[in-house]
Amino acid sequence: MIHASAVQVLGPFPAFPQEVVRAEVSQPRVPIAEARRGGPIHRAFIDHLPAVWRDDPTVEIFSRALWLKTGWYPLTPHYHFDWGGGGADGARVETIMVSLGDASLTEFIIGPLDHPEAAPAEGFPRAGKQGWDGQVEAGLRAGRLRTWRLEAEQVVLFDHRALHRARPATKTGWRLLVRAIRGLAGGDGGERGGGNGKRSAYTTTRNLFIPETPEERERYQAYRE
Helix, strand or coil, X not given: CEEEECXXXXXXXXXXCHHHHCCCCXXXXXXXXXXXXXXXXXXXXXXXXXXXHHCCCCCEEEEEEEEXXXXXCCCCCCCEXXXXXXXXXXXXXXXXXXXXXXXXXXXXXXXXXXCCCCCCCCCCCCCHHXXXXXXXXXXHHHCCCXXXXXXXXXXXXXXXXXXXXXXCCCCCEEEEEEEEEECCCCCCCCCCCCCCCCCCHHHCCCCCCCCCCHHHHHHCHHHHC
């Protein structure tokens, strides 16, 4: 099954100094009204959303503020899709996103991807170890695919079929990634702790990747310094 991995640039976002970025409170999939209490950057992001998104009670805000050193990754480095196979019954899940701080900027893959046939509930394979890294490398060599790097203070729109990965920080600093999500199951705040004040694992720094090969151990040496 062929799906297109794509990103749409919606426009620029105001720049904020690092001391403002570091003071923002990460939001673990909460309704817009609650996310406004995250700080001035969250409020500015919400005000930049299209009116149809701001007026949709199912839209949730999901953000994470991280301090990174040069060479650190904000999450696992393999290609993945957000939200697996989509919303309820495989429906489209859309994300509007902006990144503050240019220490680590997400890399997207643009072009057609051959997804394995799967029931909607099974979703798409998430990790590069399940085959996406290899397909991307082959597609880049053949010219079928290309990479596109997110810029800081750039608002973008993509869906659950957009393949992307984290990139290592090129300098030390604060990074805040803010996303609005529309179409995800449980978007009424009734699931995953949304809207009830509970801070889930999404609020905190997380990295499930365990270095195994010599190349991976060298890549993660920065974490031990």
